[in-house]
Amino acid sequence: MGNSKVVALYITICVVSFVVSKIIMAILCYRRCRRKQMVVQDSLSGGTLVMFKSSKMDTLKSNMLLKKTMKLTNKDIIGSGGYGTVYKLTIDESTSFAVKRLNRISAEQDRGFERELVAMGDIKHRNIVTLHGYYSTNHYNLLIYELMPNGSLDQVLHGKSGPRKVLDWPSRYKIAVLAARGLSYLHHDCIPHVIHRDIKSSNILLDHNMEARVSDFGLATLMEPDKTHVSTLVAGTFGYLAPEYFDTGKATAKGDVYSFGVVLLELLTGRKPTDESFLEEGTKLVTWVKAVVQEKREEYVVDRNLEEFPIEEINHVFTIAWMCLEAEPCIRPTMAEVVKMLEQIKVNALA
Numbered sequence: 001m002g003n004s005k006v007v008a009l010y011i012t013i014c015v016v017s018f019v020v021s022k023i024i025m026a027i028l029c030y031r032r033c034r035r036k037q038m039v040v041q042d043s044l045s046g047g048t049l050v051m052f053k054s055s056k057m058d059t060l061k062s063n064m065l066l067k068k069t070m071k072l073t074n075k076d077i078i079g080s081g082g083y084g085t086v087y088k089l090t091i092d093e094s095t096s097f098a099v100k101r102l103n104r105i106s107a108e109q110d111r112g113f114e115r116e117l118v119a120m121g122d123i124k125h126r127n128i129v130t131l132h133g134y135y136s137t138n139h140y141n142l143l144i145y146e147l148m149p150n151g152s153l154d155q156v157l158h159g160k161s162g163p164r165k166v167l168d169w170p171s172r173y174k175i176a177v178l179a180a181r182g183l184s185y186l187h188h189d190c191i192p193h194v195i196h197r198d199i200k201s202s203n204i205l206l207d208h209n210m211e212a213r214v215s216d217f218g219l220a221t222l223m224e225p226d227k228t229h230v231s232t233l234v235a236g237t238f239g240y241l242a243p244e245y246f247d248t249g250k251a252t253a254k255g256d257v258y259s260f261g262v263v264l265l266e267l268l269t270g271r272k273p274t275d276e277s278f279l280e281e282g283t284k285l286v287t288w289v290k291a292v293v294q295e296k297r298e299e300y301v302v303d304r305n306l307e308e309f310p311i312e313e314i315n316h317v318f319t320i321a322w323m324c325l326e327a328e329p330c331i332r333p334t335m336a337e338v339v340k341m342l343e344q345i346k347v348n349a350l351a
């Protein structure tokens with residue numbers, strides 16, 4: 001066989017193998033997608049219901065879910081935020097969900113909706129609120145989440161009619177560690193990595209055991225593993241945003257670390273970072289705490305309800321909060337380091 005024939009044979013083999021491998025990959029991806037979700041078209045509303053596969057969803061009839069979803073009323077509202085209203089959807093005595101309704105106003109919101117789904121669909125972790133599915137019509141979108149019976153950390157710490165219950169130090173410490181684990185999972189273990197972009201106490205929800213889970217990926221942006229940041233639209237919540245965000249508008253994992261530092265201060269002080277009194281005084285929680293600590297009056301910042309608990313542990317968490325709140329992002333620890341440091345406190349306390 002001449003040289004040219006050998007080359008031609010090699011090229012043919014390469015091209016055929018490439019095409020076959022692509023076809024196999026496409027079939028595998030298609031099967032995986034089908035296995036992972038069930039899609040139901042509702043002929044009445046013209047909407048589409050997508051249920052992600054899980055032991056909970058597998059036992060649920062899609063018709064029943066659709067019927068109950070269509071019957072949600074104002075009486076079922078359990079909260080509302082910048083993106084829409086959250087309802088409690090009760091299927092039966094043992095099965096309930098939290099349904100977030102997003103109005104379909106602009107194309108931008110639509111993109112946000114898709115982004116949330118892409119980020120959430122695959123994410124399963126005990127400290128992350130699970131997205132079970134979604135329903136989509138021309139007029140609105142619904143996200144179907146697992147229901148967190150104890151609401152948000154924000155409601156528990158500073159509910160409208162006063163704190164819902166006074167959280168003791170062990171509960172606050174546990175919430176800090178578990179929320180840190182959830183966020184660390186997003187930053188380091190998800191592929192692609194996820195930047196939350198809106199870490200705050202109303203996005204830390206509490207299950208029946210008061211165990212914390214991170215929720216709300218409406219603003220999350222997927223980050224390729226080799227990228228250090230992503231450029232995005234201005235988002236997040238004043239009082240929790242890292243200072244560099246105001247200059248650059250770039251969401252980064254270190255920006256989430258800063259916001260987590262604010263949540264730690266919130267747990268330690270019992271003060272709400274978005275409190276109007278801060279705005280009126282032209283300050284914010286972080287600046288206020290820093291000023292008081294500089295004046296060596298730390299005892300004024302710690303929540304009175306924590307007075308009888310071990311001050312060494314509380315001070316340790318303060319130290320970690322300050323590390324997270326460093327003005328220079330690169331000096332801040334990663335969330336994996338924050339988890340380790342927080343866990344270490346209890347090891348030391350138990351020793």
Ligand SMILES: Nc1ncnc2c1ncn2[C@@H]1O[C@H](COP(=O)(O)OP(=O)(O)OP(=O)(O)O)[C@@H](O)[C@H]1O
Nearest residue numbers: 079080081082083086098145146147148152202216
């Ligand atoms: N899965 C859930 N289980 C139980 N309650 C929930 C759930 N998701 C949200 N909530 C409640 O609904 C409230 C509003 O949530 P939502 O995520 O819409 O807004 P937010 O986090 O307060 O603000 P933003 O939209 O700016 O992030 C929460 O504070 C919480 O009390």
